[in-house]
Amino acid sequence: MGSLGQEIAELWGEHLGREVGVEDDFFTIGGNSLSGIKIIEQVTEQYGVTLSVRDFYLAQTPARVAELIEQGRTGA
Template sequence: MTSVDTTSADAEGVAVIFRRVLESADVAADSDFFLLGGDSLIATRVLSAVARTYGVELSFEDFVLAPTPAGLAELIASAG
């Protein structure tokens, strides 16, 4: 696996992932994934995309505790 600069993880980058998996353009940094219609199966797609994009493996529990692009970006940055 190649090394990825996790400092480049920002809320907008994670929001792009949310938009893609939710097929919705209406995602802001503070948008709650579950309130946007996401579920646990779709969340696994987000976690996979985060791992591919940023090289960081987050758990489903991490996702539930920080279900916004901004929250996940903070977790990604702190993992790096």
């Protein structure tokens, strides 16, 4: 079973058309505002957690986005 961070890395990879590691920086690997919005929408659909664009960009890596999803799930 993969970790949530790995699931998010794979989701990013689908949108960015490349392999993504859990510690890869979104903008360094070619992310932009359009792909960011699409990823945020898919996170909402798949995980039931709505991330703000600001939080998503500040998180920068799949591992940190996974932490935000976990916080959102627990209501923290």
